[in-house]
Amino acid sequence: MQKEQEFIDRLYARVDVLRGDAAESVTDALIPVGTGQQARLERDLLVVERSGLLAALNAVDGSLCFGRIDLTEKAGGAVHHIGRIGIRADDTAHTPILIDWRAPVARPFYLATGHTPMDIRRRRHLTTEGRTVTALHDEILDLGDEERTGFEDPTGDAVLLAALNSARTGRMGDIVQTIQAEQDRIIRHSHRGVLVVEGGPGTGKTAVALHRAAFLLYEQRELLAKRAVLIVGPNPAFLGYIGEVLPALGETGVLLASLGELFPGVHATAEDTPHAAAVKGAETMVDALALAVRDRQQLPEPGAPLVIPHDDGDLILDWEIAYEARQGARDTLLPHNLARPHFAFRIIDALTAQLAERIGADPYGGPNFLGPDDLALLGKGVAASHEVHAAIEELWPQLTPEAFVADFLAEPVHLDDEDAKAVRREVTGPGDWTPADVPLLDEAAELLGVDDAAERAAAEAARQERIAYAQGVLDLSRGSETYEFEDEDESEVLAAHDIVDADRVADWYEEEDHRSAAERAAADRTWAFGHIIVDEAQELSPMAWRLLMRRSPTRSMTLVGDPAQTAEEAGVGSWEKILAPYVEDRWEHTRLGVNYRTPSEIMDVAAVVLRDGHPGFEPPSSVRSTGVRPWVRDVSDGSDGSDGDVVGAVAEEAVAATPEEGRLAVIAPRRLHGALAARLPGVVAGGEPDLTKHLVLLDPRQAKGLEFDRVIVVEPGEFGVSDLYVALTRATQTLGVVHGGELPDSLQGVLVTQA
Numbered sequence: 001m002q003k004e005q006e007f008i009d010r011l012y013a014r015v016d017v018l019r020g021d022a023a024e025s026v027t028d029a030l031i032p033v034g035t036g037q038q039a040r041l042e043r044d045l046l047v048v049e050r051s052g053l054l055a056a057l058n059a060v061d062g063s064l065c066f067g068r069i070d071l072t073e074k075a076g077g078a079v080h081h082i083g084r085i086g087i088r089a090d091d092t093a094h095t096p097i098l099i100d101w102r103a104p105v106a107r108p109f110y111l112a113t114g115h116t117p118m119d120i121r122r123r124r125h126l127t128t129e130g131r132t133v134t135a136l137h138d139e140i141l142d143l144g145d146e147e148r149t150g151f152e153d154p155t156g157d158a159v160l161l162a163a164l165n166s167a168r169t170g171r172m173g174d175i176v177q178t179i180q181a182e183q184d185r186i187i188r189h190s191h192r193g194v195l196v197v198e199g200g201p202g203t204g205k206t207a208v209a210l211h212r213a214a215f216l217l218y219e220q221r222e223l224l225a226k227r228a229v230l231i232v233g234p235n236p237a238f239l240g241y242i243g244e245v246l247p248a249l250g251e252t253g254v255l256l257a258s259l260g261e262l263f264p265g266v267h268a269t270a271e272d273t274p275h276a277a278a279v280k281g282a283e284t285m286v287d288a289l290a291l292a293v294r295d296r297q298q299l300p301e302p303g304a305p306l307v308i309p310h311d312d313g314d315l316i317l318d319w320e321i322a323y324e325a326r327q328g329a330r331d332t333l334l335p336h337n338l339a340r341p342h343f344a345f346r347i348i349d350a351l352t353a354q355l356a357e358r359i360g361a362d363p364y365g366g367p368n369f370l371g372p373d374d375l376a377l378l379g380k381g382v383a384a385s386h387e388v389h390a391a392i393e394e395l396w397p398q399l400t401p402e403a404f405v406a407d408f409l410a411e412p413v414h415l416d417d418e419d420a421k422a423v424r425r426e427v428t429g430p431g432d433w434t435p436a437d438v439p440l441l442d443e444a445a446e447l448l449g450v451d452d453a454a455e456r457a458a459a460e461a462a463r464q465e466r467i468a469y470a471q472g473v474l475d476l477s478r479g480s481e482t483y484e485f486e487d488e489d490e491s492e493v494l495a496a497h498d499i500v501d502a503d504r505v506a507d508w509y510e511e512e513d514h515r516s517a518a519e520r521a522a523a524d525r526t527w528a529f530g531h532i533i534v535d536e537a538q539e540l541s542p543m544a545w546r547l548l549m550r551r552s553p554t555r556s557m558t559l560v561g562d563p564a565q566t567a568e569e570a571g572v573g574s575w576e577k578i579l580a581p582y583v584e585d586r587w588e589h590t591r592l593g594v595n596y597r598t599p600s601e602i603m604d605v606a607a608v609v610l611r612d613g614h615p616g617f618e619p620p621s622s623v624r625s626t627g628v629r630p631w632v633r634d635v636s637d638g639s640d641g642s643d644g645d646v647v648g649a650v651a652e653e654a655v656a657a658t659p660e661e662g663r664l665a666v667i668a669p670r671r672l673h674g675a676l677a678a679r680l681p682g683v684v685a686g687g688e689p690d691l692t693k694h695l696v697l698l699d700p701r702q703a704k705g706l707e708f709d710r711v712i713v714v715e716p717g718e719f720g721v722s723d724l725y726v727a728l729t730r731a732t733q734t735l736g737v738v739h740g741g742e743l744p745d746s747l748q749g750v751l752v753t754q755a
């Protein structure tokens, strides 16, 4: 222990130096450096680099080193300490003193077993509190090795069990110290396309996906720093729950978002009925929306042309002219807003010809009197007419995705009557969008296109301005060189103008304005992410998949889910069905089979429910047991002293069971939330739940993906099989059931009656 403490002391001494260096150079770099172009550029680069290192050092402080592997004599006998990030010594060779857990050298720490020791003779887990070593656990992997340290852990799982039994905080922690071999294989999986991670509740799917993100950020640092990683979760509360895992691993270049946040400028928080969400998510929406866009490309009624007043006499925009123009514009195959100028051009052309015909026609049948200059002038007049543009706008309006989808929802077309009725609603403000509307907005944006000609022109003008400015700065730097260096013999020193030109500098200025890749990605609908991780992927609708696939042109994705926990009607049943349209069969399937969350006493009960409702699914097996069986309290006949009052009984049980350390969740049908909130201390009904509170009230959908020390499930007879399975598998310690209504058959006889 003493020796490890000495190592940790040395390690932190080095970290303190590194941190001091990093902080100093950030501070130094922030001092204004005048107008010297090169100095400013270097300063900016340095600030970014050093503040990244500083953030990583700060994030992992206190839990920097957690493991050690000792190689066998035959393999050289080296000793490697393993940590959350890598640290090198200050020697000329930059010798590693702490190995990043993601480095290949660290891999045996996770994979070596007595059967396959991978040249390791001893694996050690170090537990630290702050900078103090508090416990060591050793596993001997080379059975011929006689040396004993006194810290041997015969079962090899003491550290894992301690982690699994520890009180929950309402925030997920990293598992980097105890990643299991089956999990490690997925985290480091070499497949670069779509990787599916399937497994029952508590098998660590979410944890594995997050550690895979950290691994990929390490392995493909350059690419992913530029293109960013997107993590999609089912709702903001869940994202809050998992949001601290990657920063704790020193990784911050990640965007976490729920579906409702994936259309820039929209924060969709309103709710749909399950039926409406299912209709909006179905693939039939693709055609419905495409046809609705075509409906907006109109023609005047035959025989009832638009009459447009004009200085040189009325212009007649009839069915034929509009039809020809619409056909020509549609033939470009461009999205609606981009095809619009083609439509407008053709209309203006036809109306100009009409005018020329009228003004310049030779009454005796000869050629038109007007020459090309006259025609050009006439055309200009037509093109400048507000009335002409109003007519074009009437027939082929410029549309935004928001306005178009709002119109579609107010009057749904190209859907059957029942579906149209389910989705019909008024969207009057930004607060009315639902998550299921977001893929529709995205689809609409594709169909409509953005006519950004004006924006592009403005951007180009701004760029030209930057180039001119940069050129000026470079000229200044050239001019000042003689002055700055005239007394010193430093003319060999490279100055900015020697290595860059104004174009490059202008680009740097542009980048300087910009945010991190993840921030830029959040604001850009067309951003192509370097990697996308989707949690609870089984819940996403076909329309949501279309949106995500647009964000991932390289199809570098990790999809995590458990079909047995699918709740949404819109969800897609099988991975084959989801993926075939995008990657055919070029995707890899992996499975996790051990439940780390739920003790076997609880999992046995959940397994009965699952097998009863979904016979095809196999529940995972629990890695531990607590000896505490789940209980039930039946208030229906009032014999338990509750007078049949479910809410009162739940309040009583919850107050008695709320832990001082750790969390308790009451999972109840929505209809009871108001009454329960009134009786449960500190609980508010509605809105996003605050998971850091000791007592939390949720419905099964909100509970998905989360976990608590204790759980009380209320009126399980009101839940469908998947929701019930989710609710029953959230506890790490104890589970209770309170009901006044019918208990589902599958729960009869498997719970102990509460005394």
Ligand SMILES: Nc1ncnc2c1ncn2[C@@H]1O[C@H](COP(=O)(O)OP(=O)(O)OP(=O)(O)O)[C@@H](O)[C@H]1O
Residues within 6 Å of the ligand: 160, 163, 164, 173, 174, 175, 178, 179, 180, 183, 199, 200, 201, 202, 203, 204, 205, 206, 207, 208, 562, 565, 596, 597, 704, 705, 706, 707, 729
């Ligand atoms: N190797 C491990 N070491 C320590 N804890 C682990 C390990 N693997 C999983 N866990 C813990 O088990 C719990 C369940 O993990 P996680 O939430 O990732 O499971 P899941 O498969 O996503 O579950 P669900 O489908 O129910 O959402 C978490 O507390 C996680 O930290």
